[in-house]
Amino acid sequence: xxxxxxxxxxxxxxxxxxxxxxxxxxxxxxxxxxGDVVGYGASPNACCDLVKExxxxxxxxxxxxAVSGRMDYxxxxxxxxxxxxxxxxxASDENLQWLKSLPYTYRIGDIGFSHGSPIDPQAYxxxxxxxxxxxxxxxxxxxxxxxxxxxSHLCKAFAIGNGEVNDVVAQKxxxxxxxxxxxxxxxxGQPRDYDNRACFVIHDTDARTVEYHRVxxxxxxxxQKIFDADLALNxxxxxxxxx
Numbered sequence: 001x002x003x004x005x006x007x008x009x010x011x012x013x014x015x016x017x018x019x020x021x022x023x024x025x026x027x028x029x030x031x032x033x034x035g036d037v038v039g040y041g042a043s044p045n046a047c048c049d050l051v052k053e054x055x056x057x058x059x060x061x062x063x064x065x066a067v068s069g070r071m072d073y074x075x076x077x078x079x080x081x082x083x084x085x086x087x088x089x090x091a092s093d094e095n096l097q098w099l100k101s102l103p104y105t106y107r108i109g110d111i112g113f114s115h116g117s118p119i120d121p122q123a124y125x126x127x128x129x130x131x132x133x134x135x136x137x138x139x140x141x142x143x144x145x146x147x148x149x150x151x152s153h154l155c156k157a158f159a160i161g162n163g164e165v166n167d168v169v170a171q172k173x174x175x176x177x178x179x180x181x182x183x184x185x186x187x188x189g190q191p192r193d194y195d196n197r198a199c200f201v202i203h204d205t206d207a208r209t210v211e212y213h214r215v216x217x218x219x220x221x222x223x224q225k226i227f228d229a230d231l232a233l234n235x236x237x238x239x240x241x242x243x
Contacts, residue, residue, distance in 0.1 A: 037051050
């Protein structure tokens, strides 16, 4: 089985459409979305509609929770609050109800899915460095063999085993038996690893491999929509830089 895992689309329909083309060519059997379908970008309804159509399940990201009224975002900085307010006012009632209904986690056998850290999914804690991955050690027995997460917009993977936590640095790597893996899948709509291409992963459960895929898309059109919507200029400019 080939599972495509997407995350952090952030209302970037241009990126999502190109990613979907690659997923279709790769003949993925299932698509799982780890959340943050909305926020930052200017196409919340188009992204919600497409993800609803294609994904087996979509998880509740923190931006989805904020836009749908499931969390307090008053502590967010001004530009982010404005973008969330704009998304909430722009999203259709149907899409707002859909966002409100999304679960925090999902599981397929020994494969787990969460937007942030799976230990307390509603807290939306980040895992993008070894010290954060080491905090999972007390819970390692309860973790599935492989857990896919989003939230950080980074491509980071960690292998936990033999009392150690190690970085896994490769575009494609195998899942070794006896280890637990925490894999951050990057971002479709707003990458932050200094590569401006959209990112997602495919997990081949038969071959026991995970592969990162990078996809070029029309950044200029996506950014221009942000500028035209009077959202923060930085949300558009950062798309060109991948940060």
